[in-house]
Amino acid sequence: MKTKKVEKIFAPQSPHFVGDGFRVHNFIPSAYGLSMQRMNPFIMMDYNSKFYFPPSPEPKGVGVHPHRGFETVTIAYKGKVAHHDSAGNSGVIGEGDVQWMTAASGILHKEYHEEEFSKAGGDFQMVQLWVNLPAKDKMSSPKYQGIANDKINKVALPNNSGLIEVIAGQYKDVKGAAVTFSPVHLQNAKLNEGAQVEFSFPAEYNTAVLVIEGGVKVNDAEIAATNHFVLFQNEGEEFVIEALENSIVLVLSGAPINEPIAAHGPFVMNTRAELVQAMEDFNMGKFGYLED
Ligand code: MN
Numbered sequence: 001m002k003t004k005k006v007e008k009i010f011a012p013q014s015p016h017f018v019g020d021g022f023r024v025h026n027f028i029p030s031a032y033g034l035s036m037q038r039m040n041p042f043i044m045m046d047y048n049s050k051f052y053f054p055p056s057p058e059p060k061g062v063g064v065h066p067h068r069g070f071e072t073v074t075i076a077y078k079g080k081v082a083h084h085d086s087a088g089n090s091g092v093i094g095e096g097d098v099q100w101m102t103a104a105s106g107i108l109h110k111e112y113h114e115e116e117f118s119k120a121g122g123d124f125q126m127v128q129l130w131v132n133l134p135a136k137d138k139m140s141s142p143k144y145q146g147i148a149n150d151k152i153n154k155v156a157l158p159n160n161s162g163l164i165e166v167i168a169g170q171y172k173d174v175k176g177a178a179v180t181f182s183p184v185h186l187q188n189a190k191l192n193e194g195a196q197v198e199f200s201f202p203a204e205y206n207t208a209v210l211v212i213e214g215g216v217k218v219n220d221a222e223i224a225a226t227n228h229f230v231l232f233q234n235e236g237e238e239f240v241i242e243a244l245e246n247s248i249v250l251v252l253s254g255a256p257i258n259e260p261i262a263a264h265g266p267f268v269m270n271t272r273a274e275l276v277q278a279m280e281d282f283n284m285g286k287f288g289y290l291e292d
Contacts, residue, residue: 001200002236004207006222010034010229012049021060021113022126023051027210027229034231036132036261036268039206041182041254043070043261043268044130047210049227050078053113055121061112066287067103068278069138069268071131073178073186074099075167075250077212079124080114086288089144093126096149098167100178105139106278106287127210127250129186135259135270137181147177161195162243164188169253171199183255191216191243200238201253207232214247 010032012025024046028034036043053060059082074081076093083099084090086108093099094114101109113124133140147167155164155174164171168178169185176186183205189197191214201207209218209230217223219239224230232239241249262269267278281287 001238002203003219004201004203004232004236004239006218007231007233009222009224010231012047012227012229015049018046019060019062019111021053021062021111022046022048022128024048024128025227036263039208040256040261041132041184042129042206042208042252043132043263044128045210046128047227048124048126050123050125053079053121053124056113056118059112059115059118062110064108064110064290064292065266066106066108066282067266068106068282068287069103070133071100071102071104073101073129073131074111075127075129075188077125077127077248079122079126080117081126082112082114083109084290085109085142085144086290087142087144091144091146093146096152098147098152098178100145100147100168102140102143104133104137104142106281107142108287108290110290110292125212129252130268131180131184131254132257132261132268133181134257138269145178151177153177157191157195157197160192162189162191162197164197165190182257185251185253187251188212189241189249189251191241191247191249193243193245195243196240198238198240199251202255203235203237204256205253206234206256207253209241209252210250212248212250215244216247216249217242217244
């Protein structure tokens with residue numbers, strides 16, 4: 001096995017608001033050159049780094065909007081989000097939980113701070129990833145996987161050095177709870193200071209690490225601080241993360257979907273014609289109905 005080297009480490013850019021409830025740094029696609037195709041199947045990553053929201057009687061968030069052609073994955077580190085969609089699914093994503101929503105052929109949803117959290121105020125920290133679907137699955141039926149933290153398989157690391165939460169794919173022999181359409185590994189490594197943990201993914205998989213908390217050293221060489229994004233080369237398989245303090249890192253690695261991408265706002269398809277169709281279908285109400 002060969003070492004998978006760091007290609008580049010990206011600092012978070014100045015944040016912007018999505019609706020009034022998500023203060024995010026956009027890492028994919030971005031001015032960094034991390035295009036949808038470069039990171040495919042991870043075609044979007046918005047990261048709400050830890051941010052204090054003061055108490056608000058009206059929950060902040062994003063109102064009803066559509067998606068087609070991919071999945072939205074929300075990973076909560078701090079705070080709580082309430083979700084409702086036009087397929088009738090709803091749920092609350094709290095600290096440590098993950099929501100894996102397959103928009104596929106089309107869905108409307110809304111995402112707001114959960115009511116009690118909103119009233120009390122508090123620290124809020126989340127990642128939203130968009131995971132692309134292969135062309136053959138883009139028009140499949142929407143579905144919803146609400147994955148509470150106690151349903152996420154965990155691998156204890158030796159010498160009490162921490163644990164790996166396997167959200168999707170697998171770490172060593174332990175498989176993740178999320179069902180995916182293409183090979184996707186998504187893991188939270190919760191590491192105690194001094195922990196050293198090895199990861200191994202196929203060379204061609206698009207692979208990155210986001211430092212959620214703390215700071216890490218990668219391959220005994222580069223240092224990545226809190227809220228920094230580490231992109232790996234598409235060569236070699238193995239890399240080592242060493243926690244310089246108590247740290248949490250999100251690890252993502254996925255088989256590239258080698259198909260064209262046509263994207264417009266909340267629609268990600270393969271061709272312009274499919275995008276036009278998506279907008280027509282949305283305008284004709286074919287994505288269903290959801291009250292604002
Ligand atoms: Mn959305």
